[in-house]
Amino acid sequence: MIDLLVAGAGPAGCATAIRAAMAGLSVVVVEPRSGPIDKACGEGIAHSAVEYLTRLGVELSGRPFHGIRYVDASHQVDARFTAGPGLGVRRTTLQAGLLKRLSDLNVPIIQARVGPITQNTRSVTAADITARYLAAADGLHSPIRRQLGLSQPPRLASRSSAPHGGAGGVRRGLRQHFAVSPWTDLVEVYWSRLGEAYVTPVADDLVGVAVLTSERGTFDSHLQAFPALKRRLQGAPAANAVMGAGPLRQRVHARTAGRVLLVGDAAGYVDALTGEGIAVALRTSAELVDCIRADRPQDYEAAWRRVSWECRLLTASLLWARNRPLLAPRIVPAAAALPGVYRTIVNRLS
Secondary structure, three states: OEEEEEEOOOHHHHHHHHHHHHOOOOEEEEOOOOOOOOOOOOOEEOHHHHHHHHHOOOOOOOEEEOEEEEEOOOOEEEEEOOOOOEEEOOHHHHHHHHHHHHHHOOOOEEOOOOOOOEEOOOOEEEOOEEEEEEEEOOOOOOHHHHHOOOEOOOOOOOOOOOHHHOHHHOOEEEEEEEOOOOOOOOEEEEEOOOEEEEEEEEEOOEEEEEEEEOOOOOHHHHHOOOHHHHHHOOOOOEOOOOEEEOOOOEOEOOOEEOOEEEOHHHHOEOOOOOOOHHHHHHHHHHHHHHHHHOOOHHHHHHHHHHHHHHHHHHHHHHHHHHOOOOOHHHHHHHHHHOHHHHHHHHHHHO
16 A cells, blocks of 8 residues: 555646655556646746755756736836746646656656545545545646535625626636747736736746636637737737636635545635745645655644645735725735835745
C-alpha cells in the first residue's frame, strides 16, 4: 500500500506529489488527461510561489514581471514588488516543468479516471489503487468533491448588486494569447463596467489576456469594453484559440472527508481577482503533506484556513466592492489616491 494517491496532475496535484516524494512518502498520481495540461488562467506566478517551486526543484522559464498596474478609463496606478519579481509563464510550460520533476523523482503518473472512492479507517481506494491517503486535486469542478458531498450550492448575487446587471454575479474567465512584445514589465489589470482584463507577459514575444466578467459574450465582444487594451493589441495576431473557465466561485463544506483531503481549486475558490490561485495551492499542498506525514488528517482543515485566510479575505473584500455598482467605479481611483495602501496590499499578496 502506498502512502499517497494524488488525483489530478495540475499544479496543485503535481506540487503535492513532488513535496510528498521529497519527504520520503510513496506517491502515485492519477490523471485522465495527457499532459501538458492547459487551462484558462492569468499565468502570472507570485514571487513567493516562484521561490517555492524552485525549492521543489521545478525548472521554470518565462518572463519576469515586477509589479501590478491597475488601469481604468482615466486612472493608472502601479505597485512594484519589493521582495522580488513574479514570473509570467505559459500554463503548459509550467505543467511541463512539474511533470519533468515528477519524472526525475520516479513518481508514476497513471492515465485513468478516479471513479468511485471507498475508504475505511486505515486506507482509501480509488482507480484500483489503495493508499493511506488520497489528495483530491481534480480542479475547480472537482468530481471527487461532489462524490463526497463536500460541495455547497452557489450563493448567487442579486442582479441589482452585480456590476452592469450581469448574470446574477456568476463570474467566468476567458483567455487568449497574442503574438506581440510586452509593452511593460508589469501585469496590467484593466477595469471597466464589464469586468477586468488581465495582461500577463509570458514570453518576449507573447502576452496572455484573461477577461473576468459576469456578462455573457465572446472574448472579442468583451474586449470592446477595454478600448485602451484593444488599441494595444491592434494588429497583433491571436496565438491560439480562446479558452474558458468557470463559474469561478466554488463553496465547500470542508477540506477533508475521512482519508481524502482536498487541495488546489478543488478545496474551494473565491475568484481570480487577485491572481493568487497558484500561490495558495502551493502553500496548502505543503500543509497537506505535513498532515499526512504526521498521520493527522484532522489538522488539515485548520492548516488550510490558516495559510489561505489572508488571500481569501482580500479577494472576497475586493470582489464584494466589485459587485457594488456604487463602489466598483471607485476601486482604481481609490488605489490611485492611496498608492501606499495599494502597494502594501499588492506586496502582501506577492
